[in-house]
Each structure stands twice: as C-alpha cells, then as structure tokens.
Amino acid sequence: MTDFTFDADYLVRLRDREPGTISHFCDFFYIPVRNSLRHRVSRELADDLVQDVFVATFTRIDAGEPNDPAKLPGYVFGVCRNVLLQGCRKARKHQAVDIDLSLFPDLEDRADVRLIRQLDARVVQKVMQRLSVRYRDAINRVFFLHQDRDAAAKAMNVSRGNLRVILCHAMKRFRIEWDIYQQGI
Secondary structure, three states: OOOOOOOHHHHHHHHOOOHHHHHHHHHHHHHHHHHHHHOOOOHHHHHHHHHHHHHHHHHHHHOOOOOOHHHHHHHHHHHHHHHHHHOHHHHOOOOOOOOOHHHOOOOOOOHHHHHHHHHHHHHHHHHHHOOOHHHHHHHHHHHHOOOOHHHHHHHHOOOHHHHHHHHHHHHHHHHHHHHHHHHHO
C-alpha cells in the first residue's frame, strides 16, 4: 500500500459521503482487503466479502470510530478479520443496512453496463449532430474536453457571460432534441 496520512478531516468526509473521498477509500483498500480475505476463504467468497467489509467499516465510522484516524488502515483490517470471524454473511442475511451501496464505485464494469454506455454515447453523438455548430462547440469544449470556461470563451471569441448564455441555450436545445430522439425510437 502506498503511504497516505489519514486525518480527522478524512473521517469527517467519509461520514459526509463525499464522493471523491469514498472513491479514494475504495481504491486504497480494495486490493489489500481482497487479498487478505483470499488468504482465508475461497476466491469467489473473498470478492463478495469485500463489500461486506466496506459496509461494516462505514457503519463503525458513522458511529465515531476509530479514535485515532492515523490508524485507519489497521482498523479496516481489524474489521476485515471480524467480518470473517462473525460469519457476517449468515448473521446479516435479514438485517437492513443504512449504507447506500451505490456510493461504492463499480470496480469491474459488467458487459451490460458497458453496452448501455456505448448506446448512450451513440445517442449523444446523434443528438449533438442535430445542434448548431456554435452549440456543439460550446458543449464539446466545456463538457467533453473539460476546458475551463475562460479558455472556452476565449477560444470561441466570446465573453464568459456570453458563453454562459450560449451554454444555457445549447443545453436547453440538447434536452429538446434528446426527447425528440427518444420518442422516435
């Protein structure tokens, strides 16, 4: 594991469900926790238990633990050990959890999800072709190329305020064209 200093602010951000912090948490701990579990149980069960470890960890973090944020990695592995010892898959079969599982990023996209994303991308391309060149350019620069608005405005030779108006009109037109395209399918 790479060195990272966990502090009290990090735990607060986890309790507040800040997406970037949750993503970092999952990226940081997924492989080490999975490997730790794979040493003790089958490969398939270990992959399933990683999610249970994360849910148990978030439940405890919400309760105000750990006392020393710098010891979070050891704490997570302690939760991992407890999940194994408790046989949490049997004990929690009918227990509701208040943690929204959709907060955890998909670590491996399924084929159906990739197919839907590809189809959505094609629809977006078709809808974008129905827009004027100016609207396409504004949307492309700001949303797809992630240019900051000052750079996009300068490249389009308009003021930042004018770019805001163009984007507003472009997105409104995009929504209208999207609805028309969806009704035509």
